[in-house]
Amino acid sequence: MNSLTAISAGPETLLSVAGLSTELRTRKGTVHALHNVGFTVRPGEAIAIVGESGCGKSMTARSIMRVLPRPIDKVTSGHVRFGGTDLLTLSEAAMRRIRGARIAMIFQDPMSHLDPLMRIGDQISEVLHAHKKLSGEVLQNAVRDALAAAQIPDIERVAGSYPHQLSGGLRQRALIAMALACDPQLLIADEPTTALDVTTQKQILQLLRQLVTERQMGLVLITHDLGVVANICDRVYVMYAGQVIEHADVHDFFDRPQHPYSQGLLASLKSLSEGSERLSSIPGAVPNLLAPPSGCRFRARCGYAMDICAAQDPAQRLRHDNHRDAACWLVEDKEGTNV
Numbered sequence: 001m002n003s004l005t006a007i008s009a010g011p012e013t014l015l016s017v018a019g020l021s022t023e024l025r026t027r028k029g030t031v032h033a034l035h036n037v038g039f040t041v042r043p044g045e046a047i048a049i050v051g052e053s054g055c056g057k058s059m060t061a062r063s064i065m066r067v068l069p070r071p072i073d074k075v076t077s078g079h080v081r082f083g084g085t086d087l088l089t090l091s092e093a094a095m096r097r098i099r100g101a102r103i104a105m106i107f108q109d110p111m112s113h114l115d116p117l118m119r120i121g122d123q124i125s126e127v128l129h130a131h132k133k134l135s136g137e138v139l140q141n142a143v144r145d146a147l148a149a150a151q152i153p154d155i156e157r158v159a160g161s162y163p164h165q166l167s168g169g170l171r172q173r174a175l176i177a178m179a180l181a182c183d184p185q186l187l188i189a190d191e192p193t194t195a196l197d198v199t200t201q202k203q204i205l206q207l208l209r210q211l212v213t214e215r216q217m218g219l220v221l222i223t224h225d226l227g228v229v230a231n232i233c234d235r236v237y238v239m240y241a242g243q244v245i246e247h248a249d250v251h252d253f254f255d256r257p258q259h260p261y262s263q264g265l266l267a268s269l270k271s272l273s274e275g276s277e278r279l280s281s282i283p284g285a286v287p288n289l290l291a292p293p294s295g296c297r298f299r300a301r302c303g304y305a306m307d308i309c310a311a312q313d314p315a316q317r318l319r320h321d322n323h324r325d326a327a328c329w330l331v332e333d334k335e336g337t338n339v
């Protein structure tokens with residue numbers, strides 16, 4: 001890790017990721033899925049990781065949780081500090097104790113993460129028994145508490161139901177209840193509302209924000225939907241082609257995005273909300289990560305590309321410990337760290 005990517009992991013930091021790189025060795029070659037990714041999450045803070053499909057959002061979550069897909073081989077390097085420990089150095093047994101207990105995850109499709117053959121109450125009991133060794137009445141009360149925390153209206157009915165007997169919104173709440181059961185310090189939510197109708201989406205997002213504030217939990221929200229970010233997140237990290245290319249406070253980001261890619265993402269959001277006939281989207285496609293381009297990875301799609309963009313990668317100088325920063329040669333460097 002070079003000094004520019006170092007993260008100041010103060011006592012207030014819950015998760016600090018630095019220099020995170022992940023390669024997947026597949027039959028087609030090595031996919032450079034993540035390169036030098038860094039961000040921090042504090043207790044009681046919701047951060048968003050945004051970007052188009054394929055930019056590395058899910059891979060970031062999977063690298064942190066150490067649940068990568070199974071190509072031929074995979075390599076992750078960097079640091080993932082959580083509660084004073086680098087998760088990348090833990091044994092698989094130690095990591096299992098953290099997953100689901102201290103760091104929980106929820107996903108877009110609850111059906112593929114709930115057991116179709118088990119009642120919801122039994123699935124939550126299983127998690128609580130495995131991690132907290134609860135049993136008897138204490139266990140039953142803890143299951144009810146978890147369902148209540150996810151604001152499930154008819155607790156007894158839902159606890160006794162199988163996943164297929166519930167609506168999409170209730171299934172997502174059941175998954176949230178399971179995630180909350182052990183009172184995690186950090187929740188990673190990967191596109192948690194994408195499959196839901198607009199009203200249910202809003203309710204689930206409000207619930208997540210409330211939980212972050214009330215429990216002082218950290219939230220990493222992964223989404224391609226900037227509208228979702230504006231409503232519940234404190235800070236935004238934009239990813240492009242496996243790299244973080246901008247990060248900022250949510251208000252600064254929406255007021256004044258600095259990276260041309262972020263400006264393009266916001267322009268598409270605006271044209272959508274204004275009901276424009278033509279959706280403004282960024283021309284071109286995300287580069288193939290089997291052979292990432294040299295220099296700035298966005299330059300082929302950028303209207304402002306200059307000679308330096310082909311020669312040097314501006315992401316190398318992005319500082320995660322700055323209040324805000326963008327990996328773009330157009331952005332003036334107030335810290336004097338330009339190379």
Ligand SMILES: Nc1ncnc2c1ncn2[C@@H]1O[C@H](COP(=O)(O)OP(=O)(O)OP(=O)(O)O)[C@@H](O)[C@H]1O
Pocket residue numbers: 024026031033051052053054055056057058059060069070071224289
């Ligand atoms: N099993 C896999 N084998 C090979 N490459 C993969 C695999 N899974 C993901 N990738 C590659 O890793 C890169 C990052 O993918 P990732 O799933 O993190 O993107 P994403 O931003 O989460 O996209 P989406 O919003 O579509 O989920 C992409 O180039 C993708 O093609």
